[in-house]
Amino acid sequence: MRPTPRAHELAPLIDEVLGAVRTVLLEPTAFAPADLERVFRLSMSDYSELILLPPLIEALHEQAPSVQIEVLSTAAFQPQHALETGRIDLLIGNQDVGAGVYQQELFVDEFVCVVSATHPAIKRRLTLNQYLKQSHVLFAPQGRGDRLLDEALRKQRVERRVALRLPHIQSIPHILHRTPHIVTIPAKFAATMDRAGLRPLTPPVDLPSLQVMQYWHQAVHQDPAHRWLRHLVHEIAQRLHDGPGPGS
Incomplete structure (x- = not known):
């Protein structure tokens, strides 16, 4: 049997509902990063890795020492599919993504x-x-x-x-x-x-700003551990807001 057009339309909503149900069933107690034992797979470019990874690993060492991070190149797969299938937990960069994917601005660079x-x-x-x-x-x-x-x-x-x-x-x-x-x-x-x-x-031509985002699939949107990681990444990125600009 093939899914109907209506089934395809409802699939993203069903994924999010199931994710919320799993969260309620599997995470009944208060979330504590210090007790978390989990592997997060992040996809990012060399640029994002150099900027964000060192302070992120430092923060994880202090707050959640049992968490492991695996970094995968953004060139290794199709981002939308990787997020949908859970191949990666979080995508950091500037990508074209489709339906069912949340996004949040981390910082803007020149x-x-x-x-x-x-x-x-x-x-x-x-x-x-x-x-x-x-x-x-x-x-x-x-x-x-x-x-x-x-x-x-x-x-x-x-x-x-x-x-x-x-x-x-x-x-x-x-x-x-x-x-x-x-x-x-x-x-x-x-x-x-x-x-x-x-x-x-300073460049002699007008160039656009570079917006760096983080992306995640709706299936993990309500996951407490995933939500904590996203908040941590965003918090670290915000510290870069007042970083060096052109010609500094």
Whole structure:
């Protein structure tokens, strides 16, 4: 038998109701993070991992030492399906998700350009001509590039000369130290790099803000442990609100 259209329509609501029932049956007592023994699977990009994971693990060590975290790459699967099937508990980033998925803003970041402090042509101010003339390093996980940044540049008819595409961001500081290349990255990520020998600069073009969200499936919306974890992640993210901006 195949589910009817009405059954498909009701499926998200049924999932949420069943989740609430499981919560009542399986969590009859007050929730205590210190007593929690559970593995949470989080999916996030390198950027989100660098920004959020260290303070999150620190908080878990203090509040729920028996909790385990498994981090999975956002490029490893289709986010919507992974949330629906429980393959991941929480998705952190900026993704297109469908019905049955809740979302919450964690923080907003701005883009900043970074070059070597000994760059032969670029000093304290980056002009549009310099931005177009120099070679760029592009962070391109799974070869996709940065969709948000690329779309903004395309609308302004600005085309970067890309010399290197990288699936990971950890090697970027080392490359900038050895070349006159430019990289355009979120400011909070730039702040995590070893600033010695590097110079952050305000981009010479108008770029959008980067909104970082957390996503979870409605089946776990009422789960006390999951709700506690979401609150903890959001609390940590809020501390980043007053973090460094472009050129800082």
